Amino acid sequence: MSDPIAWLGDGTGQGRWGTPQTLTLPISDRGLLLADGLFETLLVEAGQAWLLDEHLARWQSSAMLLGLPPPPVAATVKPLIAAAIERSGIGTAQGGSGALRLNWSRGSGARGIDPPRISSPSFWLQLSASKPCFEPVRVIVSPTETRSASSLLSRCKSLAYGASIQARRQALEAGADDALLNSSAGGLCCSTSANLLVCRGGSWITPPLSSGCLPGVMRQRGLETGLITECDVQKPELLTCDAAWLINSLNCRPISHFHDAKLKNSHWEDPETAWRRLLTAGGFKHLKSAESSPG
Known part of the structure; x- marks a missing residue:
């Protein structure tokens, strides 16, 4: 089974590759401290992320609803997903499939719950081998x-x-x-x-x-x-x-x-x-x- 792969960066697509164990958020990140963020989980199979447009649409509308900065758009996300699939091999092997998680946090701010006036949001993704389950x-x-x-x-x-x-x-x-x-x-x-x-x-x-x-x-x-x-x-x-x-x-x-x-x-x-x-x-x-x- 392929090892999980991860990417951590910002909403512009600037970041670095690693594993879920080696990439770290600052301990001041509001996603870590206050669960102040969103995520989407998608199926990866046959070399593609299924229903990506629908998930990204919900991601964008949810961020607007919660007053979060707009998450990365498809033009930023799609190349990263393609690179994750290629690097991991998950979803391209015969019968292979995976779970892709896109994460978006308001980022770091001062102590307390007040949203920062200026946000530096965090964006990270993780792709892990996973098979769809249909068991009772x-x-x-x-x-x-x-x-x-x-x-x-x-x-x-x-x-x-x-x-x-x-x-x-x-x-x-x-x-x-x-x-x-x-x-x-x-x-x-x-x-x-x-x-x-x-x-x-x-x-x-x-x-x-x-x-x-x-x-x-x-x-x-x-x-x-x-x-x-x-x-x-x-x-x-x-x-x-x-x-x-x-x-x-x-x-x-x-x-x-x-x-x-x-x-x-x-x-x-x-x-x-x-x-x-x-x-x-x-x-x-x-x-x-x-x-x-x-x-």
Whole structure:
């Protein structure tokens, strides 16, 4: 497996290559001290970063929303990504794939939380070997962590992941793999790192953005193609739904158990086929059950 590769610099594309262990941020960086920044995670496969334009668009709009300096534009980012893929070999080997993370911090400033008047933002990327995962996942609902329906941070892929970390820790301690988060507005919102999709009555739904869920890139693909619609999701619905999946840019995992209850997830296209169809602007479909198929 290829070793991770990293680059650290500024928004103009001036920087240096190294590894995640050798490249360092100054300890005054607000991304390190206050989680004052954003990131995007993309799939690298077949020598390219998938859905790059969609991720960069969310990156730019999120920075504007949080009052951060504008992140690097595509003309700056694309050559660096190409160089990272070439240097690492990740995503170019047969069957090879990776996770590319783009990070943007407000940079260093004086002590305290007030944003500096003049910012010197930090930009770094990391490319690590990683295979998309489609294995079933057991979930619980976090007993303490919720997703704010009104917070600006809920609309962005912020560096502030403390709540998700605690919810994932609770899931692991309970013998599960992941946790779902309640929305402060009521109902379920998302998981610690993925959007929630639920199939009921032959149609796929996902909690609306008003729940505080992240506007995921794959989620948006499904909405734009009309394969998914927004609708509130309540906890009891998971026990009676046709299927429930967790989806993001790297994975699509069916929920096998909700707490101790086993979910159906029956008669549907397998998650990888569905995810890849959505990745390439297609979609996923309902498959007939074996009982109703001729012959």
